[in-house]
Amino acid sequence: MPDTITACGHDTTTPPVRVCAHLTAVTGDDPVPDPIGVLTGHGLQHHIVCAGCDTPAALICADCAADLHVTAWRGQPGILERPEPLHTTVSRWPLPPALGEVISLTPAGSAWLALTADGRIAELRPDTGSTVSLATVDVRSESPGEPWMGHTPSLRLLASADARFAAVVRDYGRFGQVLDLADGGRPTMTLDGGDHRPETVPFSAAFATVDGRTVLIHRTAWNRLDISDPATGTLLTPRTHDLDYFHGRLHVSPGSRAILDDGWVWHPVGIPQTWNLPAWLGTNPAEPEEGASLQALCQRAYHWDSGMCFIGDDRVALSGIGDDDDAMIPGARIFDVTTGTQLTAFAGPTGTFLSDGHRLYSTAGTTTHVWDPSTGHRTATVPDFTPTCLHPGTGELATITDGTLLRLQIKI
Ligand SMILES: [Zn+2]
Ligand SMILES: [Zn+2]
Numbered sequence: 001m002p003d004t005i006t007a008c009g010h011d012t013t014t015p016p017v018r019v020c021a022h023l024t025a026v027t028g029d030d031p032v033p034d035p036i037g038v039l040t041g042h043g044l045q046h047h048i049v050c051a052g053c054d055t056p057a058a059l060i061c062a063d064c065a066a067d068l069h070v071t072a073w074r075g076q077p078g079i080l081e082r083p084e085p086l087h088t089t090v091s092r093w094p095l096p097p098a099l100g101e102v103i104s105l106t107p108a109g110s111a112w113l114a115l116t117a118d119g120r121i122a123e124l125r126p127d128t129g130s131t132v133s134l135a136t137v138d139v140r141s142e143s144p145g146e147p148w149m150g151h152t153p154s155l156r157l158l159a160s161a162d163a164r165f166a167a168v169v170r171d172y173g174r175f176g177q178v179l180d181l182a183d184g185g186r187p188t189m190t191l192d193g194g195d196h197r198p199e200t201v202p203f204s205a206a207f208a209t210v211d212g213r214t215v216l217i218h219r220t221a222w223n224r225l226d227i228s229d230p231a232t233g234t235l236l237t238p239r240t241h242d243l244d245y246f247h248g249r250l251h252v253s254p255g256s257r258a259i260l261d262d263g264w265v266w267h268p269v270g271i272p273q274t275w276n277l278p279a280w281l282g283t284n285p286a287e288p289e290e291g292a293s294l295q296a297l298c299q300r301a302y303h304w305d306s307g308m309c310f311i312g313d314d315r316v317a318l319s320g321i322g323d324d325d326d327a328m329i330p331g332a333r334i335f336d337v338t339t340g341t342q343l344t345a346f347a348g349p350t351g352t353f354l355s356d357g358h359r360l361y362s363t364a365g366t367t368t369h370v371w372d373p374s375t376g377h378r379t380a381t382v383p384d385f386t387p388t389c390l391h392p393g394t395g396e397l398a399t400i401t402d403g404t405l406l407r408l409q410i411k412i
Contacts, residue, residue, distance in 0.1 A: 007058035017065035018047040018056040035068040037327070039075035043376070044321065044329065044347055046075075072327050077347030082377035086370060086410075090385045093126045093405040102400045104156050107391035109163030112398065112405070115155060121166050121185065126405055135185020137168045140175040148172065148199040151305075160207040160214045161392075165230040167191070167216065169203035171249075176203055178216060178230050189233040194221035201248035201263065201305060208256040210281050217259065217277075219247045225261075225288050227281055239285035245271070248304055252277065254357060254392055257313040258337050261288075262304055270304030272297045272318055274337040295340030298333070301325060307353035307362065311373050314338055317353050317360050321345050332360060334373050346376025354390040354397060356410055361387065361397060368397070368408075382408060 006016050007024045022033050033050030047056035101117040112124040121135045153173040159166045169176035176191030204219035216230040223243045227236045248262040259277050264270045276293035284291050307319035316335050322328040331347040351363035360371040363386040370380040387397035395411020
């Protein structure tokens with residue numbers, strides 16, 4: 001039986017999906033039975049049946065299968081394995097007790113920066129064992145409301161690639177502060193993300209380096225992002241535009257070519273968007289609203305603020321396979337940001353997503369998994385280590401746990 005003849009009548013270049021007769025019989029305004037995806041254990045291969053039966057019959061094309069909007073999954077997807085050698089020795093540096101509790105870690109220049117619970121920013125140089133206090137931060141306080149979806153407001157540290165500037169922002173909160181570390185930690189900007197539902201997202205802020213110039217991208221309202229000069233606070237992208245989109249956590253590609261915004265729209269649907277950063281800064285201040293490079297990658301009901309990262313400047317990885325938070329397969333979807341098209345999807349990756357442009361790193365429990373983002377194979381596993389960030393200069397994954405800086409060298 002050739003698998004290219006579909007009951008929906010569409011030619012297909014991707015593998016068709018077998019569905020039960022009740023689902024192929026749905027036409028026009030007929031009520032659709034709750035479609036259930038049944039995973040076969042071979043990658044993401046599945047068939048779809050309605051709740052009352054378990055008899056896949058006819059083949060339909062992948063597009064028509066996607067339109068059925070599976071409401072639940074049975075079975076397990078298959079994870080592809082292709083073990084490769086990886087140096088998995090994690091180095092451990094117990095930090096000096098005087099540093100106190102570290103609540104956020106970020107790469108900066110050739111070192112690491114840490115934010116302490118009492119508001120100090122310290123440079124960490126594990127190779128020499130030195131820690132140097134650089135600045136004290138004072139983010140405007142705000143009265144915490146009820147935690148939204150379990151998110152407690154918390155401070156997060158960011159740094160420019162050249163380590164001159166730092167920013168501390170309150171995730172699921174409204175305010176932040178920018179400091180010039182080359183000028184004794186002088187505050188240069190107060191960040192205000194606006195008072196409309198800031199508790200629904202990590203604070204939108206990211207440094208980028210465009211044509212050798214350090215800039216700060218930050219939200220100034222729930223639906224507005226701006227670029228400012230972090231040395232002076234000067235606005236670099238003046239315009240008047242409205243956008244019906246709640247900006248979320250920002251990711252900047254390694255070469256500052258593109259931005260990925262983990263935002264959402266009412267009601268609520270997560271819609272990760274990407275656009276070109278040099279075009280925004282150089283030619284079109286409205287690039288995030290209506291730019292030619294703007295790409296809405298996918299729509300996921302009730303699903304945002306999840307693992308995602310750039311893989312080089314042209315690809316992103318998004319965690320979660322599916323279009324509704326109630327029916328997501330743990331896994332990764334890989335998109336081309338220049339076209340907005342999905343390149344591939346594979347089961348397995350969860351948690352924090354990080355990439356060195358070559359491999360995708362994900363976390364599950366106390367373990368890190370390594371994936372080939374082109375083929376979807378898992379190539380290695382690192383036990384007892386769950387990094388929170390990746391240093392693009394030193395090629396290390398790192399985290400601070402119980403007062404110890406843990407690092408894994410991944411650069412080949
Ligand atoms: Zn059925
Ligand atoms: Zn079809």
